[in-house]
Amino acid sequence: xxxxxxxxxxxxxxxxxxxxxxxxxxxxxxxxxxxxxxxxxxxxxxxxxxxxxxxxxxxxxxxxxxxxxxxxxxxxxxxxxxxxxxxxxxxxxxxxxxxxxxxxxxxxxxxxxxxxxxxxxxxxxxxxxxxxxxxxxxxxxxxxxxxxxxxxxxxxxxxxxxxxxxxxxxxxxxxxxxxxxxxxxxxxxxxxxxxxxxxxxxxxxxxxxxxxxxxxxxxxxxxxxxxxxxxxxxxxxxxxxxxxxxxxxxxxxxxxxxxxxxxxxxxxxxxxxxxxxxxxxxxxxxxxxxxxxxxxxxxxxxxxxxxxxxxxxxxxxxxxxxxxxxxxxxxxxxxxxxxxxxxxxxxxxxxxxxxxxxxxxxxxxxxxxxxxxxxxxxxxxxxxxxxxxxxxxxxxxxxxxxxxxxxxxxxxxxxxx
Amino acid sequence: xxxxxxxxxxxxxxxxxxxxxxxxxxxxxxxxxxxxxxxxxxxxxxxxxxxxxxxxxxxxxxxxxxxxxxxxxxxxxxxxxxxxxxxxxxxxxxxxxxxxxxxxxxxxxxxxxxxxxxxxxxxxxxxxxxxxxxxxxxxxxxxxxxxxxxxxxxxxxxxxxxxxxxxxxxxxxxxxxxxxxxxxxxxxxxxxxxxxxxxxxxxxxxxxxxxxxxxxxxxxxxxxxxxxxxxxxxxxxxxxxxxxxxxxxxxxxxxxxxxxxxxxxxxxxxxxxxxxxxxxxxxxxxxxxxxxxxxxxxxxxxxxxxxxxxxxxxxxxxxxxxxxxxxxxxxxxxxxxxxxxxxxxxxxxxxxxxxxxxxxxxxxxxxxxxxxxxxxxxxxxxxxxxxxxxxxxxxxxxxxxxxxxxxxxxxxxxxxx
Numbered sequence: 001x002x003x004x005x006x007x008x009x010x011x012x013x014x015x016x017x018x019x020x021x022x023x024x025x026x027x028x029x030x031x032x033x034x035x036x037x038x039x040x041x042x043x044x045x046x047x048x049x050x051x052x053x054x055x056x057x058x059x060x061x062x063x064x065x066x067x068x069x070x071x072x073x074x075x076x077x078x079x080x081x082x083x084x085x086x087x088x089x090x091x092x093x094x095x096x097x098x099x100x101x102x103x104x105x106x107x108x109x110x111x112x113x114x115x116x117x118x119x120x121x122x123x124x125x126x127x128x129x130x131x132x133x134x135x136x137x138x139x140x141x142x143x144x145x146x147x148x149x150x151x152x153x154x155x156x157x158x159x160x161x162x163x164x165x166x167x168x169x170x171x172x173x174x175x176x177x178x179x180x181x182x183x184x185x186x187x188x189x190x191x192x193x194x195x196x197x198x199x200x201x202x203x204x205x206x207x208x209x210x211x212x213x214x215x216x217x218x219x220x221x222x223x224x225x226x227x228x229x230x231x232x233x234x235x236x237x238x239x240x241x242x243x244x245x246x247x248x249x250x251x252x253x254x255x256x257x258x259x260x261x262x263x264x265x266x267x268x269x270x271x272x273x274x275x276x277x278x279x280x281x282x283x284x285x286x287x288x289x290x291x292x293x294x295x296x297x298x299x300x301x302x303x304x305x306x307x308x309x310x311x312x313x314x315x316x317x318x319x320x321x322x323x324x325x326x327x328x329x330x331x332x333x334x335x336x337x338x339x340x341x342x343x344x345x346x347x348x349x350x351x352x353x354x355x356x357x358x359x360x361x362x363x364x365x366x367x368x369x370x371x372x373x374x375x376x377x378x379x380x381x382x383x384x385x386x387x388x389x390x391x392x393x394x395x396x397x398x399x400x401x402x403x404x405x406x407x408x409x410x411x412x413x414x415x416x417x
Numbered sequence: 418x419x420x421x422x423x424x425x426x427x428x429x430x431x432x433x434x435x436x437x438x439x440x441x442x443x444x445x446x447x448x449x450x451x452x453x454x455x456x457x458x459x460x461x462x463x464x465x466x467x468x469x470x471x472x473x474x475x476x477x478x479x480x481x482x483x484x485x486x487x488x489x490x491x492x493x494x495x496x497x498x499x500x501x502x503x504x505x506x507x508x509x510x511x512x513x514x515x516x517x518x519x520x521x522x523x524x525x526x527x528x529x530x531x532x533x534x535x536x537x538x539x540x541x542x543x544x545x546x547x548x549x550x551x552x553x554x555x556x557x558x559x560x561x562x563x564x565x566x567x568x569x570x571x572x573x574x575x576x577x578x579x580x581x582x583x584x585x586x587x588x589x590x591x592x593x594x595x596x597x598x599x600x601x602x603x604x605x606x607x608x609x610x611x612x613x614x615x616x617x618x619x620x621x622x623x624x625x626x627x628x629x630x631x632x633x634x635x636x637x638x639x640x641x642x643x644x645x646x647x648x649x650x651x652x653x654x655x656x657x658x659x660x661x662x663x664x665x666x667x668x669x670x671x672x673x674x675x676x677x678x679x680x681x682x683x684x685x686x687x688x689x690x691x692x693x694x695x696x697x698x699x700x701x702x703x704x705x706x707x708x709x710x711x712x713x714x715x716x717x718x719x720x721x722x723x724x725x726x727x728x729x730x731x732x733x734x735x736x737x738x739x740x741x742x743x744x745x746x747x748x749x750x751x752x753x754x755x756x757x758x759x760x761x762x763x764x765x766x767x768x769x770x771x772x773x774x775x776x777x778x779x780x781x782x783x784x785x786x787x788x789x790x791x792x793x794x795x796x797x798x799x800x801x802x803x804x805x806x807x808x809x810x811x812x813x814x815x816x817x818x819x820x821x822x823x824x825x826x827x828x829x830x831x832x833x834x
Binding site for chain 2: 218
C-alpha cells in the first residue's frame with residue numbers, strides 16, 4: 001500500500017459526525033467547514049426554519065441566498081424543538097453512540113435541555129463546542145464586538161475621526177473557523193484519551209485575541225500608540241491604491257526588497273528615488289522607511305498610474321513580477337475573475353434547490369491526492385429528517401410516520417412554499 | 418476513570434509536533450493556534466531572523482512587537498538554510514519519525530529542498546500544509562487579495578465611490594485558521610488510514626470562498642446586485658452607530674424581535690413607530706423592514722443618544738438587555754475593558770523577553786475541564802536550537818557544538834542585540 005492519499009480515498013473527514021444547532025454565521029460556518037471536508041454535519045432546525053432561515057439577501061420567492069450559501073453539504077432535520085418529545089429526539093441525536101459521533105456544535109444557549117450537564121448525562125465523553133458572544137456568556141454579535149476591538153478607529157480615510165466598521169463579519173468568520181479547530185482538537189484528544197469536554201469560544205475572545213496576536217495590543221501598551229486610520233495604505237511597508245487612466249483602481253504592495261525592486265523597475269521611478277531618500281532622510285531599501293516616505297512615493301507613482309489603462313498596467317506588472325491587485329465589486333469578481341470561476345477547481349456551478357444554477361465554493365483546502373468531487377448544495381429544510389431518524393436513531397418507518405403525524409418532525413414537502 | 422477532562426490532563430493537542438517554516442501572518446498564526454492548544458510547534462528561521470523578524474510595530478531597540486505577538490508558545494531554531502547542510506537538518510526535522518511528527522506547515526515556496534517530492538521521499542506519510550497567494554501559485558498577499566474580493570467596494574460611508582480596505586488582515590487570519598484545520602483534518606486521516614498528503618490553501622481561495630459562503634456571490638448572480646457601502650449600518654436588519662452626549666460612539670443592533678423590543682423599550686420610541694410604519698409601508702416586526710426604514714429609525718434614535726452620556730446609555734441598555742457595543746481605540750480596549758484584562762482568563766500579563774511585562778492572549782478556546790495554564794511568551798530567536806537538535810534529531814552535545822562552530826546553527830546568545 002501507499003502511505004499517501006489516492007484519488008479513490010474518501011474525503012478527509014469522512015466518518016466524523018457533528019450535530020449542529022445554529023443560526024447566522026459563526027456556528028453554521030464552523031459546521032460547513034467540516035462538512036466540506038467530508039464530515040456528516042446534521043443541522044437541526046425548527047419546523048419552518050430557525051431565526052436565520054429568511055436572512056437577507058433573499059430571492060424574490062423568499063429563499064434566503066445567505067442560508068443556502070452558509071449550509072452547503074449538510075444534512076437537515078426539522079423538528080418541533082419547543083416540545084419535550086422533540087427535544088428528546090435531538091438530545092438522542094447529539095449523544096448517539098459510536099466513536100465518530102457525540103460531537104455537538106452550537107451557538108444556542110448552553111442551558112435547559114441543551115445544557116452540558118443534561119447532554120453529558122447521556123454521553124459522558126460528549127464533545128460540546130459552544131459559541132458565545134462575550135466570555136461571560138452575555139450577548140454580543142459581530143457588529144457589537146468589532147466597535148470595541150479598536151479596528152473601527154483604525155479603518156477608513158487618513159485623518160478621519162469617525163469609526164469605520166468592517167462589512168465583512170470577520171469575527172464571525174474567525175469564530176466559525178475556531179469552532180472547527182475546536183471540534184478537531186477535542187476529537188483528537190477523545191480518540192486518544194477517551195475524554196470529552198465542553199469547549200467554549202466567544203466572539204469577543206476571538207476578536208481581542210487577534211488584537212493581541214497582530215501586535216496592536218503591544219503597540220498600545222509598550223509604545224502607547226493607537227494606530228490611526230491611514231486610508232488604504234499598508235502599515236509599516238509600502239502599499240497603496242491608485243486610479244488608472246480608464247477609471248479603475250489598483251492596489252500595489254512592496255513588502256520584500258524583491259517586491260520593491262519589481263515595482264521600481266516596472267514604473268521606472270528609480271532615478272527619482274535618491275532625491276526622496278535625501279529629502280526625507282530615509283533608506284528606501286528598508287520597508288519601514290518606505291512607509292515613512294509613502295506620500296512622496298505615492299505622488300511619484302500617481303502620475304505613472306494615471307497615464308495608463310488597467311490593461312497596460314497589468315501587462316507591465318505581471319512581466320515584472322509586481323505584487324498587485326485590482327479593485328472589483330462582487331459582480332466584477334463573479335463575472336470577470338477566473339479565480340472565482342470553474343477554471344478554479346474550488347468553484348463549481350451547481351443546482352441549488354430553490355435558486356437554480358448558482359456558482360458556489362467548496363473547501364479552500366486542496367488535498368493534492370484526493371478528488372474534490374462536486375460541491376454539494378445546501379439541503380432543503382428537513383430534507384434528511386427521515387433518513388437521519390432511520391440511520392442514526394434507528395427508528396422504523398412506522399415510528400417515523402407517527403412522528404410526522406404528530407407534527408413533531410417535518411420533511412421537505414411540508415416546508416415547501 | 419472519568420470520560421470527561423480533568424484539570425491535571427495535558428493540553429488538548431499535547432504530543433502533536435508541527436514544524437513551521439513561515440513569515441508574516443497566515444502561517445505563523447496557523448502554527449500559534451496549534452501551539453496555544455498544546456502542540457509542539459517548532460518554527461525555524463534563518464540565523465538573525467527571517468523576513469518578518471523586524472516587522473512593524475517595533476520597540477525602540479528594534480524588537481518587533483508583531484513577531485513577539487504572533488509566535489507565542491512556539492520553539493525557535495535558527496539555522497543557516499542557505500547551506501545544503503542546514504537544509505538537510507531542517508528536512509530531517511520536518512520528516513522526523515513517529516506518529517505525532519511529520520507535519521510541516523509553511524508559506525515558503527513548495528520547491529527545491531522544500532518541495533513535496535523531496536520531503537516525501539524521506540517520509541511518505543508526511544502532512545505538508547502549504548499556504549499560497551493565488552490558487553495557481555502566483556503571488557498575492559492579503560492587501561492585494563482584499564481589493565479583488567469585492568469587500569472594499571462594500572465598505573465605508575454610504576454613497577462613497579472609493580474602495581475602503583480592511584485594516585484587519587482578515588484573509589491572512591482566515592487562512593491561518595484554515596491551516597490549523599488542515600493540519601488537524603489531515604492528521605486525523607493519517608492516524609486512521611496511515612496516509613499523508615500535500616494540502617494547499619491560497620489566500621485568494623479563502624477570501625473568495627467567503628464571498629460565496631456569505632451569500633454575496635449568489636446576490637450578484639441571482640439578483641444581479643452589488644452590495645453598496647452603507648456606512649456602519651448592518652445589512653438586512655437594524656444596526657447603526659450613534660454619538661453620545663459626551664463624545665463617545667456606540668453601536669446598537671436589533672436582529673431578533675427580542676433585540677428590537679429591548680431597543681424600543683430602552684429608548685421609548687415605541688409611540689412613534691406606527692407613524693414610521695405607515696409612512697414607509699413597513700412592518701417593523703420584520704427585520705428586513707427595519708433595514709428598509711433604517712434612516713427614519715436612526716433619526717428618531719439620534720436625538721435619544723445625543724441627549725445621554727455613555728454611562729447613562731450603558732445603564733439603560735444593560736437593564737433592558739439591548740445588544741450594543743461601544744467604540745474604542747486599541748488603547749481604550751487595553752486600558753478600560755475587563756474583557757481584555759486578566760479578569761478574563763484568556764488574558765495574562767507575562768514577561769516577554771525583549772519587551773518586559775506585556776499583556777497577551779492565549780487560545781480563544783476554553784476547555785471547561787482543562788487548566789489553561791499561563792500563556793507562554795514568544796521564544797527568543799534560536800532559543801530552542803540545541804534542545805530541538807538534541808531531543809528531536811538525537812544529536813549529541815559534541816555534534817551540536819560542531820554545528821555552532823561551523824556557523825550552521827545559532828542559539829539565543831548569538832542573536833542578541
